[in-house]
Amino acid sequence: MSFLAPPPPTRARARGFTLIELMVTIAIVAILAAIAAPSFTGMIERWRVRQAAEELQSTQYYARSEAIKRSGGITIEAANGWGSGWSVKHTLGGTTTELQTTPAPKKIGVTQTNNTFYVDRWGMVATTANGAATKVEFIVYPEGKGDSSPNASRLCAGQGGRIQILPLSQNCT
Structure with a gap:
């Protein structure tokens, strides 16, 4: 038998966050997000411009492959301006599809x-039916910013058939 007293009961350390700590953390994250939000606008504009330029590029590749497959007669047409959409059409014997x-x-x-x-x-682009191959250039830009916006892109289809997306600061070759 021991005459020593048992040690006093110890309280286990609580784990987790208190409500106050959680609220302070959420407030700090909200403040940082509010500060960072305006910088996302430019990034979203660049994504939209890139997506539209890639859609135009894809349309040009598709038109070229169809022209080679069908021996010509392919047109790429704007629907009330290029900002309203576009279509690829095939004309054969007066019938357009x-x-x-x-x-x-x-x-x-x-x-x-x-x-x-x-x-x-041969998949070459011209501005007139049966015309000589020519360089085609599109400027794709965020709506309301104009075609000189720093987020704008240039889509170039060269006379040799190379199709590329460039920053606005670079010229088509």
């Missing part, structure tokens, strides 16, 4: 002076 329609990208503007492009049987 719509092959693909792309709706207007949301919150995006597109600048291009010609509303119709012709793709010959």
Whole structure:
């Protein structure tokens, strides 16, 4: 038998967060998010511009492949301006068939002076039917910002058929 007294009961340390700690953490995260939110606007605009430029690029690749497959007769046409969408059509013997329609990208503007492009049987783009291959350039920009916006992109289809997306600061070659 021991004459020593048993040690006093110890209280186990509580684990987790108190409500006050949780509320302070949430408040700090909310303040940081509010400070960072305006910087997301430019990023979202760049994503939209990139997506629209890639859709135009994809349409041009599709039109080229169809022109080679069908021995020409392919047109890429704007629907009431390039900012309203575009379509790929095939004309044979006076009959026109719509092959693909792309709706207007949301919150995006597109600048291009010609509303119709012709793709010959070799996949080269011209501004007139049976015309010589020519360089085609689109400017894709955030709606309301204009085609000189720093978030704008340039889509170039060179005379040799190379299609590329460039920053606005670079010229088509």
